[in-house]
Amino acid sequence: MQNIGSGSLPLFSFVLRRILQMIPTVVFILVVTFVLVRLLPGDPASAMLGDRAIDADVERINASLGLDKPIPVQFLYFVKNVFTGDLGTSIALKLPVTTIIMQRLPVTLMLTLMAALLALILAVPLAFLAALKREQTADAVIRGTFQVGLSMPVFYVGILMLTVFGATLKWFPVGGYGDTFADRLYHLFLPALTLAFSFSAVLMRNLRSSIIGVINAEYVDFARAKGLRPRIIMTRHVLRNALISTVTLFGLQIGTLFGGAVITETVFAVPGAGRLMIDSIYGRDYPVLQGLTIALAVLVSLTFLATDIFQAWLDPRVAR
Amino acid sequence: MKKIAKAALAAVLLVGTSLSAVAVERGGVMTYGRYADSLFLDPVLNDANVDIWILSNLYDTLLLPTDDGKGVQAGLATEWKVSDDGMSVNLTLRDGIQFSDGSPITPADVAWSLKRAANKDNGIWNFLVSSIDDVTTEGDKTVVLKLKHPDPAILAALTVFNTAILPQKVFEAAAGATDADKAKVFAEHPVSSGPFVLQSWDRGSTMKLVRNEHYWGKGEDGKPLPYLDGVTFEVLPDDATRILKLNSGEIDGAEFIPYSRVEELKSAGNLNMELFPSTRVQYVTMNARPQIKGKDNPLSNPKVRQAMNYAVNKDAIIAIVTHGVGKPLTSYMSSATPMHTGDKPLYAYDIEKAKSLMKEAGFEKGFDTSILVLAGNQDEIGIATALQQMWAELGIKLELQQVDNATRTQQYRDGVFTMREAAWTDDIADPNEITSYFVYSPTIDALHTGWKNEEADKLFDASQKEIDATKRAAQYARIQEIYNAEGPIVPLYETPYPVALSKKVHGFLQIPLGNNFFGRAWLDK
């Protein structure tokens, strides 16, 4: 596999190969989730009916959902449906799983994307500043504030943001999602910022450490000896090399962003897939869990693919 | 005489008022912050409070609960009479009542709706109307219920959400083979008989209801109810966020205010901190079986249970967990439940008596035990932490096990739990529901604890058929006497529904059963 940086044809086959590789991963995850969730104590009917459930009702409802059959049979039944595009109906919400996911997943996607973007906007310039002004006050101040960002739990930062910027200053609405795209950007800004806090702290630390490593490299001296503009030296030579290890970290951390999204969506009342996930777990809503897991597995794999392509573009030495 | 005086007083008020709230203002949309979204708005097939508590705004029942939640008043039916032998009920429908699509509400709709509610295969609420044998119609205004046996709670049952009246023709026309499938299709564009009708519903975020132009109810100004143009529910799961949104004026009301914030909001200038009386009781359930999973269970000894009850300082827990909003329980059922008896708190705190009881039971040095707590629930954690401290004085080492709801329900239904925290709200203005779950062993072995009392079981059977109110009251008094003395629970406290409303909101009501009524609510401009 010669390096994909230059040619376009290899890029296409590389992407195709990675997508084919995704299939076993998604299937593996689906099987594990399918079984794991059914091993969880409690079943959908008792989770829904709660303490009032009478055994007769529980048996009747579980039977109507086909849950009385052995797990392998249920799985075959499920696979048969998946091929016909039917992911089943949500036990609690009584809506087709595809409709719910179509409603809720884009919300979380938008939230995590905004958070990732904000994290980059926060982390890159400040990492640069901290690296250039190493061991001086600016460096200490930047690292100190990010250290606070790294230690504040998401729900606390969220409530603080809402109290200050929402209720008191009224710059932003207090939670909610909004209808038009612009309205949603406006509503999702605070939750995205909250989510971006600890994410940007991790990025900044890593980027600062690699910039310091790169800034003393001889090719940077050579670039300066060539009389290039400082801005070009910093971006094309320093940043591009420093980003290599940070991109790996970025790809890995995206997965954890979703974990943070669950709590952020609860605090900011955002109707996202994070909350749907936790409600489905507590409600033992198997069909929704299965559908959501597939969707998430595909999405996170795609983000991995994107970060890998970006990394290969960034660093041609590491031929794939 | 009393009536005339009241009229005079009203007149004076009217004349003398400048800003008083008597003059009702119409129009506007009220936004209400809820802690969770509804799941399935079908009266018969729903299964959670998040649905039950707003269904009354969409669907009307033949009879309506009185504001104090104990009695009944006219709804879609204007007259109702239970036959002397108690075997049948005659109801006369109100004139000119229509569904939200303008079609008339006919006796056929009522009969079909009630039979659907009583059908054993539909949902989990049919036990409330299990006494109904058949429903027939006479003429264009009368409906007759034939009962299998006299049912003292039948009138109360006719106010419960599951007996709400649906349009038979529209429902039957919905696509789908089974009743459940038709219900799903119907629920997407429901035709309602209540003050509002569903306009739009974004799951997990916003639900919009609008006025039902054809609603029969009349307001104080003689014009049709509801006063509001519509009600918008916003789902705000986090308590702090819900209150913040209320404070910033983005919503007009918020439910389930945490007890810790009640005091603070009482003093807030722009809000009314309402504490609506409720049938909600908080208690701990103890497994009374001699052995659990093969190990001996000290809790099976009534003396141990009584000792643990005496060792619990209810006032301390009320102060810590409810910040003084709660009241100690005087019986296993809430004081707002009809036929509640008992005036002094159960098991007043007496640590010495507790220790002597433990010695008598042979557990002087105490024992290790555990309690199931709902993961992340602040109130339950608070209670368990307090119990841990209090029972430590009896040498009992209590381990907290935070698990999610489904896990706890599983162990609970299998009867393999040791102890668990729980709360209960009535669904019917009658003590039979709570008693069948708490006391009557055939239903669920008395809260799955394996506790049984012959006399209590017999009394309950009799009460289910006893038409004479005073005799029935006496039966319940005895049942409460038995259960409160040796029942397998640690009664803790009962609390009202803490709802914070903006000063602009008037006429909103949450009855003790939990149902939220927006029909008579209105907003200052």
Add this chain to the structure above:
Amino acid sequence: MSAGIGTGLGLTVRGLTTLFDTPRGMALAVADVDLDVGPGEMVGLVGESGSGKSVTLRSIMGLIQTPGHVTGKVEWGGRDLVAMPAEELRRIRGSEIAMIFQEPMTALNPVLPVGLQLEENLVAHTRLNARERRARALELMNIVGIPAAERRLNEYPHQFSGGMRQRAMIAIALACSPKLLLADEPTTALDVTIQDQILKLLLDLRDRLAMSVVLVTHDLGVIAGTCDRMAVMYAGRIVEMGTVIDVFRQPRHPYTRGLLGSVPRAGAVRTMLSSIEGTPPGLTDLPAGCAFHPRCSFATDICRQERPPLQSLGADRKVACFHHDRVAAAEAIL
């Protein structure tokens, strides 16, 4: 050859001093260096590692950053580079003065194609459009002798061999036909055959572009084969200067003499290669007097107390040693 001095055509360095503020106190990396390079002249700067020769180049080029600090005067084209504002200095670097480094592996940006690293130099200093830049790049590749230029321009440094990488670096440095090239040990990392080709290339370019070159190396053989004049540095100072012929024939500083003694001579009678004991001093704890005296066989008391000034011995010939005539008189190495 030194006609260009003072006429504003070549490079004139006066009193160049570079200090480093380290946790262990002030380190004097370069002390009071004077150097003149006429147009088209190639001057060698030789010394052991740590003698400050590389810092001298970087100081001339203005590459020293905190905690380093440069003083003195570097005259080029009638202007003093040390006092010049950064933006103005930036415009001179790469266009009028170029620099190449020792380690080609690290001197080229590993993630950018070589062509881009070349053309960005042209972008910074010329108004050539893309097509013209490409043509210039191909021309440069041919000049420095890199075959299949069209393909190689799109390739990355790790796809080049050591020698080819060095040629690429030279092509990049000379993109804008600079008048002065500062070469910091350009051949040290290469094997001898490639080394010879690169030196011939430098000489050829020096003639074709009438370019002055300052060649920094620790290899006297390289100096002998290429330079017109040379200077020897020790512990941050110039201790001897002169034409290559004069210095090789008659080294007048014990250190230079020692250096020449440690170079094998083809054809001469087989003699023991002498080496200089000890190691160069740390720059924060320099010995008193002449810095070389601990390792000097000619050292006397005066050497231990006083530092010998760099005195002129006639046209283009200087030395910083109290006993330079005794050193000159010692039996010639040749």
Add this chain to the structure above:
Amino acid sequence: MSVAVEKIGLYPRFRRLALPRTLISGAIIIGVSLLIAFFPALFAPYDPIAFDYKALLKGPTLAHPFGTDSFGRDVLSRVIHAYTIDMQIAVFATVGPFIFGTIVGAYVGYAGGLAEAIFGRVVDAVITFPFLVLVIAIVSVLGPGLGNMYVAVGIVGWVFYARLVAAEVKVQKRLDYADAGRVMGYTPMRIVFRHLLPNAITPAIVYWMTDMALAILLGSSLGYLGLGAQPPAAEWGVQIADGKNFMSTAWWISVFPGIAIVITGLGFSLLGDGLAQLMRVRR
């Protein structure tokens, strides 16, 4: 230090003495934290569990410098006793993944080929698996408590280290000193672990320090969901979660544990930076 200083050969002489300032300050903070973690009783004025329902939500006073929480317990004593659990979380939730991840990463980075492909799939699976389902599943099946939390965190945590080390080893193995090792007939194991790893481990160490701070943060998020440390044990994350509802009326319940997290997190990151600086200079 700029390249010029290294060039002039000054540097080797002084490296042994001048440990980076960040390393020293980081080590001090973590050292003190460990001391408190092992002997909390020495520092805590009150019993962290005993509550007094007459002194609920009292502000900071001389008797209770950090005030009392919603159970009337002394916040200062709880913050001090929380050191024991939170340092445990920081170390145990990360040391396993760090070691296992580094070993796997080093092997995969060096071996490449099939090992790398399989590893790639495993990483994808572990990362894309909804972490919450995993945690709740483990906690529901094995029961709540810190031990099971480490298991859940460990199952996912090692992947970060493995990928970082693998990427770095892949770069290192191309350098000449790796060939030198092969030329001298060293076994691959020796090359990887004696030579490549010391250079490849820097990003992993820097991340490990951050990971420790993140572990405490994760402990608090799981505490918020009731899946972390169980009452009545004191843990900063759970304390902050408890204080969430009293943010306006009793700010001290959440603020002081928050400060403790910040300081401990700072200690870890300073330690990480110092180590990275030390490693980088020696390379």
